[in-house]
Amino acid sequence: xxxxxxxxxxxxxxxxxxxxxxxxxxxxxxxxxxxxxxxxxxxxxxxxxxxxxxxxxxxxxxxxxxxxxxxxxxxxxxxxxxxxxxxxxxxxxxxxxxxxxxxxxxxxxxxx
Amino acid sequence: xxxxxxxxxxxxxxxxxxxxxxxxxxxxxxxxxxxxxxxxxxxxxxxxxxxxxxxxxxxxxxxxxxxxxxxxxxxxxxxxxxxxxxxxxxxxxxxxxxxxxxxxxxxxxxxx
Numbered sequence: 001x002x003x004x005x006x007x008x009x010x011x012x013x014x015x016x017x018x019x020x021x022x023x024x025x026x027x028x029x030x031x032x033x034x035x036x037x038x039x040x041x042x043x044x045x046x047x048x049x050x051x052x053x054x055x056x057x058x059x060x061x062x063x064x065x066x067x068x069x070x071x072x073x074x075x076x077x078x079x080x081x082x083x084x085x086x087x088x089x090x091x092x093x094x095x096x097x098x099x100x101x102x103x104x105x106x107x108x109x110x111x112x
Numbered sequence: 113x114x115x116x117x118x119x120x121x122x123x124x125x126x127x128x129x130x131x132x133x134x135x136x137x138x139x140x141x142x143x144x145x146x147x148x149x150x151x152x153x154x155x156x157x158x159x160x161x162x163x164x165x166x167x168x169x170x171x172x173x174x175x176x177x178x179x180x181x182x183x184x185x186x187x188x189x190x191x192x193x194x195x196x197x198x199x200x201x202x203x204x205x206x207x208x209x210x211x212x213x214x215x216x217x218x219x220x221x222x223x224x
Contacts, residue, residue, distance in 0.1 A: 004155070033212075040121070042201060042214030043156070058211065090155050098205075100146065101212060103155030 003027070004104035006091050011109045013078065013085060021076045021107045023091030032074035033092040033101060036060060043090060049074055050097055078109060086111050115139045116204055118215035126223050131189040133218050135202035138183065142204040147176060147187050150199045150217070159200075160187070192222045 004025045013019045023032065030051050035043040045058030049068040063082025068074055074093075078085045088108050092101040117136045125131045135145075143164040148156035162169040162176045162185065169176050175188045189196055199217045206213045 006155075009153075040216060042116070042118075042203075042216050043212070044214075045211050048211070088153075092155075100158050100161065102158060103148075105155050106153065108153065 004091060004093055004102060006089075006104040006107050008107060009105070011107055012112050013109060014112050016080045018077055018079050019109070021078070021089055021091075021109070023074045023076065023104060025072055025074075025091075025093045025104075027093060027102070028071070029093035029095055029102075030071070031094045031097050031099075031101075032068065033094075034058075034064070034066065034074070034076045035090045035092065037088040037090060037106075046076065046089075048097075085109055114216075115142075115206070116202060116213050116215040118200075118202060118218050120218050121216070122219040122221070124221045124223060125192050127194060128191045131187075131192045131196065131220055131222070133187040133189075133200050133202075133220065135185045135187075135215050136183060137185075137204060139204070139206070139213075140183065142206070144205055145176070145178065145185050146203045146205075146212070147174075148201045148203060148214075149196075150201060156201060189220075192220075194222050194224060196220060197222045 007022045033048040034046040047066045049055040065077045090106045091104040094101045146161040147159040149159045150156040178185045199219045201217045203212045203214045
C-alpha cells in the first residue's frame with residue numbers, strides 16, 4: 001500500500017535533548033513538508049522540500065532542522081533551541097509543490 | 113496575520129441533516145482552496161478542493177461553494193453521518209503552492 005508513515009507515534013523529549021521524527025513515503029512524491037499543530041490553531045509550516053538535497057524554511061523553522069538525502073525520507077530534528085516543542089507534528093508529501101498534499105498519521109511530541 | 117479564518121470552532125448537527133462549515137480568507141491572490149478532514153491523533157485527509165474559476169465543486173455528499181467577492185467558501189455535507197464527526201480545516205496554497213495556509217479548524221459533531 002502506498003502512503004506516508006511517521007514514527008514514532010509518541011515521543012518524549014528531555015530538556016536540552018535533540019530528537020528526530022521520522023517521515024517516509026512510498027508515493028514517489030518529490031515534495032515533502034513538515035507541519036506543527038497546536039491546540040486551537042491551524043497547521044503551521046516548519047520546513048518543506050521540493051526535491052532531494054533541497055529544503056526551505058517555512059514560517060516557524062527556528063529550533064528545527066531537516067535533511068532530504070533520499071526522495072522517500074524527510075526526517076525532522078527538534079533541537080534544544082526549540083523552547084516550546086510540545087505539539088502534534090505532521091508530515092505531508094505531494095507530487096510537486098503545486099499538487100495536493102497528503103498527510104501522514106502524525107507524531108505527538110511531549111517534553112518531560 | 114491569519115489569512116484563512118474559520119470563525120466557528122465547533123458545530124453540532126443532527127444525523128441526516130446538512131452540515132455547513134464556513135471559511136473566510138483575506139488574500140485575494142488565493143486561487144485554489146482545499147478542505148481537509150482530521151480525526152483525533154491522525155493526519156488530515158484531503159476531502160475536496162475548488163479552483164477560483166469555479167463557484168461550486170461537488171463530490172458525493174460533499175459540496176464546496178466559493179464566493180470570491182465575499183472571500184468566503186463553505187463546505188456542505190448532506191446528509192450528515194456519524195463518521196463525519198471530525199475537525200475540518202480549510203486551506204489555501206500561498207507563495208507558489210509550497211506553503212499551505214490553514215484555518216484554525218472547525219470541530220463537527222454529528223448527533224444520532
